[in-house]
Amino acid sequence: MSTRLRDDADFRRYWLARALSMTGSMVTAVALPVLVYRMTGSPFLTALVTALEAAPYLLTGLFAGALADRWNRQRVMVAADLVNAVVIGSIPLAHLLGVLTVAQVLVVGFVVQAIYTFFDGANFGALPVLVGRAQVAQANAAVWTAGSLIELFVPPLAGLTLAVISPASLLVLDALSFAASAMAVRGIVRAMSEQRTEQVPLRPRVVFADIAEGVRYLIGHAGVRTMTIVGALQSFAGGGFVALMVVWCDRVLGVGTSGLRFGLVYGAWGIGGLVAAVALPRLLKRLSAAAITLYALPASATLGIVTALMPNWPTAALALLAWGSAYVLVIVNAISYRQQVTPEQLLGRVNTAGRMLSWGVGWTLGSIVAGVVSGQLGVRPAMVVMGALGFVAVVVAWTSPLRGIAAAHDPLRA
Numbered sequence: 001m002s003t004r005l006r007d008d009a010d011f012r013r014y015w016l017a018r019a020l021s022m023t024g025s026m027v028t029a030v031a032l033p034v035l036v037y038r039m040t041g042s043p044f045l046t047a048l049v050t051a052l053e054a055a056p057y058l059l060t061g062l063f064a065g066a067l068a069d070r071w072n073r074q075r076v077m078v079a080a081d082l083v084n085a086v087v088i089g090s091i092p093l094a095h096l097l098g099v100l101t102v103a104q105v106l107v108v109g110f111v112v113q114a115i116y117t118f119f120d121g122a123n124f125g126a127l128p129v130l131v132g133r134a135q136v137a138q139a140n141a142a143v144w145t146a147g148s149l150i151e152l153f154v155p156p157l158a159g160l161t162l163a164v165i166s167p168a169s170l171l172v173l174d175a176l177s178f179a180a181s182a183m184a185v186r187g188i189v190r191a192m193s194e195q196r197t198e199q200v201p202l203r204p205r206v207v208f209a210d211i212a213e214g215v216r217y218l219i220g221h222a223g224v225r226t227m228t229i230v231g232a233l234q235s236f237a238g239g240g241f242v243a244l245m246v247v248w249c250d251r252v253l254g255v256g257t258s259g260l261r262f263g264l265v266y267g268a269w270g271i272g273g274l275v276a277a278v279a280l281p282r283l284l285k286r287l288s289a290a291a292i293t294l295y296a297l298p299a300s301a302t303l304g305i306v307t308a309l310m311p312n313w314p315t316a317a318l319a320l321l322a323w324g325s326a327y328v329l330v331i332v333n334a335i336s337y338r339q340q341v342t343p344e345q346l347l348g349r350v351n352t353a354g355r356m357l358s359w360g361v362g363w364t365l366g367s368i369v370a371g372v373v374s375g376q377l378g379v380r381p382a383m384v385v386m387g388a389l390g391f392v393a394v395v396v397a398w399t400s401p402l403r404g405i406a407a408a409h410d411p412l413r414a
Contacts, residue, residue, distance in 0.1 A: 005138060005142060013184050014130060014188060015142060015146065016184045017077075017180075018181070021081070021178065023154060023173075024088075024176065024177025025174060026150050027154060027158050027171070028112075031158060033049045033246045034167045035166075036102060038167065043374050043375065046243070046244075050242055051364045052113060054362075054367075056110060057352070058364065060117045061360055062349070062352060065350070067121070068121035071122070072193055074188060078185050078186050079118075080118045083115050084116065085178035087111050087112050088175045091108055095169060096169075120352060120355065121351070122192075124347055124355075125193070125347035127140070127192075127339065136340050137340070140339070141277045149270065151269055151271075151273055152274060155263045162259075213349065217343075217346055217350050221341065222401040223289070223401070223402065224342070226400040226401055226402050227337060229357075231331070231354070231362065232359075233396060234358075234390055235358055235359050237366060237390035238304070240367060240386030240389075241308070244370050249262050253313040253316055264313075268324065269321070272320070280292075280329060287406075289333055290409065292330075294398060296329045297390075300329075300330060303322050305384055306319050334358070338350060370386050
C-alpha cells in the first residue's frame, strides 16, 4: 500500500518548497506589472512584462528539459532557486540605490523565468519519481490547491501593501521565498531521479539528440500532442487577457493599481484555481483526462468573454473566479496526463517541450498581441477579442483524436 501524501515527509518538503516559491512568485506577478505601469504608464510595456513570463521557454525550455533528465534533479532545483534569489533581489537593491530603470526590470523578468525553466524541467521529472505515477494527479492537486490558496490571499494583501510600499521593495519577499524553497528542496532525502546506467558525455550532439527524442515522443503520442496544441491556443487567449489585467483594473473597472478591491479582483482567479485543483482527482475517477479537456475548454472560452464584458469589479471578480476554474482545470489536467504517460527518462524533455509550446509560444504571443490590439481598439475590446480566440482551442479539441481517446476510456461513454 502506498504512503498517503500527507504522511510522506519528503513530499511535505517538496510541497513546502513549491508553496514558498509560489507565494513569492505571486507577489512578483502583482508587483512587477504594477511597477512597470507606474514607471511608464504604457499598456504595451505592462503587457510585455506578462510576455516575459513565458518567452524564455522559447529559448531555453528544450535545453533545460534535456539537461534536467541527465543531471541530478534535486541539485538543479536548488541551484535555480538560489540564483533566482540573487537576480530578483537586484530590483529592490537598485531601487534603494536610486538607479532602477525599466530596462533592468524587464531584463530581470526575463532572466528569472529563463533560470526557472531549469527548475521546471527538473520538477516535472522529479514529482513522478518522488511520489509514484499512481499518485501524480493527487500530488499535483495538492500543489495546485496550495497555489490557488496563495492566489486567493496573496494578491489582496499585496494590493493593500502596494498602497504604502513601492512595488520594487515588495520584491524582497520573492527573493526570500526562492532562498527558502532551495533549503526545503535540499532537505528532501529520497531520490528524485532514477539511477542512470549509461554515462554519456554531454556534448552538443548528445543534447540535441535528447531534445529530438523528447519532441518525437510528444508529436507521436496523440493525447499529449493534442493537449499541447489546445493548451497553446488557450494560453494565447489567457496570456492576452492577463497581460492587460493591471490596465483593465485601473482604466475599465476603476479600482486603481493598489488597495483591497484591486487585490480581490486578482485573487478571484485563485479561488477558481482552488476549485479546479480539488475537483481534478474526483473528476478523474469518473472521466478520462481527454474527456475533462473536451468539456472544460468550451466553458473556459465562454467565461473568458463573459469576464471581459462585466460592468464593474464585483461581477468581474465573480466571472474571473468561474473562468479560473475551467482554465486551470485544463492546465493541471494536461500536466498530470503528460507526467503519467511519459517514460521516466523522457519526463523533463517532454514536459518542457509541451510547456514551451503550450505556454511559451501561446502565452508570449498572446501577451504581445493583446498589447498591440489594446492600442488599436482599447482595453476592453482587446480583452473580448482575446477571450473569443479561446474557441479556436475548442474547435481543434473536438475535431482531434481526443474524442476517440475519451470514447475509448470514459466509462460513461463505453
